[in-house]
Amino acid sequence: MRPPFVFGIAGGSGSGKTTISRAILEALPSGAGILLEQDHYYRAQSHLPLEERERVNYDHPDALEMELLLTHVDALRAGEPIVRPTYDFAVHDRAPEGVPIAPAPVVVVEGILVLADERLRARLDAKVYVDTDADIRLMRRIRRDLEQRGRTFAQVRKQYYDTVRPMHLAFVEPSKRFADVILPEGGHNRVALELLLGSVRGRI
Numbered sequence: 445m446r447p448p449f450v451f452g453i454a455g456g457s458g459s460g461k462t463t464i465s466r467a468i469l470e471a472l473p474s475g476a477g478i479l480l481e482q483d484h485y486y487r488a489q490s491h492l493p494l495e496e497r498e499r500v501n502y503d504h505p506d507a508l509e510m511e512l513l514l515t516h517v518d519a520l521r522a523g524e525p526i527v528r529p530t531y532d533f534a535v536h537d538r539a540p541e542g543v544p545i546a547p548a549p550v551v552v553v554e555g556i557l558v559l560a561d562e563r564l565r566a567r568l569d570a571k572v573y574v575d576t577d578a579d580i581r582l583m584r585r586i587r588r589d590l591e592q593r594g595r596t597f598a599q600v601r602k603q604y605y606d607t608v609r610p611m612h613l614a615f616v617e618p619s620k621r622f623a624d625v626i627l628p629e630g631g632h633n634r635v636a637l638e639l640l641l642g643s644v645r646g647r648i
Contacts, residue, residue: 447521450551450567451644454558454619455574456612457503458584464574464627464637465554471641478520478548482555484531485513488538497536498599503611505557510564513553517567523547533593550644556612559619572640573623 451468455461462481469477487509489497501507509529516526527542558564559571582604589595595603620626627636 448551452558452568452571453554458581459574459576477550480553501607503607559622571624573620
């Protein structure tokens with residue numbers, strides 16, 4: 445089997461990475477693409493009490509078990525199945541059971557730090573950075589964390605000022621220079637999205 449085409453989709457929190465990733469997968473025939481969300485590769489925190497887990501800097505590269513993600517990307521490139529971990533954001537820890545994922549012709553790796561790691565970049569066939577204004581990203585993050593992750597507004601605000609914004613400036617924004625394609629305004633930029641999808645369809 446020919447090795448899969450591996451996309452890397454990076455950008456700040458709330459930039460529209462998930463929208464772009466899903467659009468790529470929906471443009472493919474059923475079963476032709478799979479998604480690896482970097483968020484699920486946060487390190488297990490079961491050894492810490494909940495209060496300490498809440499204080500972990502989840503926007504720093506050290507919070508991710510990058511070695512496991514690299515191993516899984518290599519396995520998928522070799523045509524081997526994996527069991528992807530699942531991260532429970534409500535309790536800041538990994539769920540007991542992972543998700544079996546079979547190899548596919550297209551692999552989309554999505555996350556804020558996808559382009560920040562040189563080893564992962566070397567495994568990507570195409571690198572995309574979703575560039576969205578900070579105020580829009582912040583509003584999306586607030587809504588997501590309140591509605592989907594069980595956070596209070598005070599928790600969201602504290603995390604944004606303590607870690608999200610400084611880590612974006614230190615790691616996420618600088619990784620933009622490694623992108624092959626920069627998509628302004630994420631999934632709302634229909635022209636850029638259609639050009640990207642045309643490239644995906646052409647390769648498949």
